[in-house]
Amino acid sequence: MAFVPVYILILGFTIVVDYFAGIWIENAQGKHRKLFLILSLIANIGVLVFFKYFNFINQNLSFLLENFETKNPLPYLSILLPIGLSFHTFQAMSYTIEVYRGNHPAEKHFGIYALYVMFYPQLVAGPIERPQNILYQFREKHHFNYEQVTIGLKLAAWGLFKKVVIADRLSIVVDSVYNHPQHFNSFSLILATVFFAFQIFCDFSGYSDMAIGIARVMGFRLMVNFNKPYQAKSLHEFWQRWHISLSTWFRDYLYIPLGGNRVAISRWYFNLFIVFLISGLWHGASWTYIIWGALHGFYLIFAIITKNFREKTNKLLLLDKIPFLSTLTTFLLVAFAWIFFRADNLHTAFYIVKHIFTDIPDIINHFTNHLPVLQDYGLNNKEMALSVLLILFLETVQYLQGKRSIVQALACKPVWLRWSVYYILLIMIVVFGEFSQRQFIYFQF
Numbered sequence: 001m002a003f004v005p006v007y008i009l010i011l012g013f014t015i016v017v018d019y020f021a022g023i024w025i026e027n028a029q030g031k032h033r034k035l036f037l038i039l040s041l042i043a044n045i046g047v048l049v050f051f052k053y054f055n056f057i058n059q060n061l062s063f064l065l066e067n068f069e070t071k072n073p074l075p076y077l078s079i080l081l082p083i084g085l086s087f088h089t090f091q092a093m094s095y096t097i098e099v100y101r102g103n104h105p106a107e108k109h110f111g112i113y114a115l116y117v118m119f120y121p122q123l124v125a126g127p128i129e130r131p132q133n134i135l136y137q138f139r140e141k142h143h144f145n146y147e148q149v150t151i152g153l154k155l156a157a158w159g160l161f162k163k164v165v166i167a168d169r170l171s172i173v174v175d176s177v178y179n180h181p182q183h184f185n186s187f188s189l190i191l192a193t194v195f196f197a198f199q200i201f202c203d204f205s206g207y208s209d210m211a212i213g214i215a216r217v218m219g220f221r222l223m224v225n226f227n228k229p230y231q232a233k234s235l236h237e238f239w240q241r242w243h244i245s246l247s248t249w250f251r252d253y254l255y256i257p258l259g260g261n262r263v264a265i266s267r268w269y270f271n272l273f274i275v276f277l278i279s280g281l282w283h284g285a286s287w288t289y290i291i292w293g294a295l296h297g298f299y300l301i302f303a304i305i306t307k308n309f310r311e312k313t314n315k316l317l318l319l320d321k322i323p324f325l326s327t328l329t330t331f332l333l334v335a336f337a338w339i340f341f342r343a344d345n346l347h348t349a350f351y352i353v354k355h356i357f358t359d360i361p362d363i364i365n366h367f368t369n370h371l372p373v374l375q376d377y378g379l380n381n382k383e384m385a386l387s388v389l390l391i392l393f394l395e396t397v398q399y400l401q402g403k404r405s406i407v408q409a410l411a412c413k414p415v416w417l418r419w420s421v422y423y424i425l426l427i428m429i430v431v432f433g434e435f436s437q438r439q440f441i442y443f444q445f
Contacts (some may be wrong), residue, residue: 002068002229003080004080005099006438007082010051011083011305012044013047014044014047014089014092014117015114015117017040018041018043018044018093018095018096018277019107019110020307020409021036021039021040021043021096022095022099022113023106025096025099025100026105027110035101038137040093041093043094044089044093045093045277048083048089049156050079050084051198052086052285055077055079056285058076058077071091081159083443084123084125084443086121086282087122087124087125087126087128088117088118088124090128090249091128091129092117093253094128094129094130094131094249094253094378095107095117097130098130098131098132099252103132104132112139113135115138116134116135116138119215121211121212121214121220121222124226124440124443125171125204125207125209125443126246126248126442127212127225128245129222129223129224133222133223134220134222136171137220140219140245142218143217143219145219148216148219149216149217151213151216151407152214152215152216152217153213153217154213154407154422155216156210157422157426158209158211158212158315158425159205159206159207159209159211159212160210160429161206161425161429162202162206162426163203163206163207163440164429164433164434165434166199166202166228166390166391166430167202167203167430168433168435169386169387169434170195170199170202170387170391171199171380171434172377172379173191173195173280173377173378174192174195174196174199176376176377176378176424177189177191177192177194177349178342178343179344179352180245181348181352181355182351183375185356185362185363186358186360187359187360187363188374188375188377189355189356190356192334192371192377193336193342193356196338196342197331197334197338198391199441200338200342200441201226201230201356203442205225207440208225212224212225220419223244225243225245226241226242226283226401227244227279228241228398228401229241229242230331230334230395231398231402232327232330233327233330234303234326235330236303237330238330239296240345243378250275250278251275254275255275258275260319267413269304270296272300272301273294273301274292275305276283276295276297276431277290277293277297278291278293279296280294280296281293284444287346288340288344288345288349289340289405292340292341314328321429339352339353339356390432408433
């Protein structure tokens with residue numbers, strides 16, 4: 001509404017449609033239940049396709065028709081993508097699907113259902129909640145709870161730290177390189193790609209932490225959306241840890257209905273690939289996102305096909321004894337795919353892929369002869385060193401968090417130590433934070 005006031009009608013339309021669809025589905029019998037579900041899904045997907053994909057489809061249609069020397073009759077529309085459209089659309093769709101499956105009763109209170117779609121902490125970028133996880137909480141009376149408030153504030157502060165101190169600092173280097181990749185050598189392309197992997201994680205998981213923390217302050221519990229994804233030992237495990245609310249959405253509402261892995265092998269591969277292809281398209285109306293999704297689909301299928309061979313090879317060469325090798329391999333594959341996610345267009349993505357390793361011999365020569373390797377990224381050497389230290393600090397915290405909850409560990413410490421840690425975190429946010437009004441990356445989706 002801040003940009004286009006009339007856009008509130010988009011939310012209003014989907015809320016009204018799905019509110020009544022839920023009631024009709026619950027009361028209907030036989031084929032009518034499926035009919036109401038289909039009409040609800042068409043309404044939701046139709047809004048999403050129009051605002052997010054119309055011009056993309058139109059552009060590709062024009063390109064296709066040009067090959068047949070035919071002019072595209074459809075005009076290009078000046079459409080502003082509503083913030084968070086993909087998120088609240090998927091949340092609304094999960095409601096009608098769960099009602100249809102009988103996993104949750106239809107919500108009769110219009111205000112509570114509207115709140116389910118528009119709950120402000122997670123409206124624009126998730127987590128994408130299921131009705132059975134959150135709707136009942138809107139009926140509960142929430143009293144002030146000091147422990148819940150402090151836990152929520154700590155989580156929100158940690159999310160803010162990840163966003164403004166780590167993500168927005170790394171974005172300076174990433175933007176410099178990815179906006180003009182032809183001006184940078186292979187080392188810079190590799191550095192920016194690795195930085196982007198941590199930028200997007202800190203940016204998105206930072207938002208999720210803030211959303212979950214703010215909700216917790218008010219007494220509401222949202223699902224965990226990230227679980228140390230870069231510590232995954234395989235691509236399969238990575239997707240169990242990254243954007244959990246979306247990956248489980250696609251698993252439950254697309255992958256399993258397609259047959260999952262309970263089908264012929266060729267169909268199983270198709271199911272995996274199509275799910276990741278659609279996941280890439282969900283992220284944006286661009287071929288770069290589609291290729292990003294296709295890459296992850298290929299990764300998983302390739303991993304399944306070569307599983308026995310890789311296990312035998314790893315044992316023969318004792319590679320399975322090398323600590324963190326599988327984690328590092330997984331991270332490198334994910335980071336490579338991020339090139340297509342971050343690049344503004346296919347030309348930029350393929351340029352980076354083509355040149356990311358070509359200058360390595362020259363880089364090594366510069367390094368051995370004590371010649372400068374770093375280029376001008378918009379950060380001085382001290383700020384670059386700080387960026388690397390922040391990444392190491394992040395991974396150290398996450399490693400320790402995997403052993404024991406840091407919040408719980410701090411709760412056992414003396415008051416002076418606990419408050420020292422809190423103040424140090426806040427001071428670091430103020431001193432080292434980048435406050436240049438950089439939006440959250442996932443707001444565009």
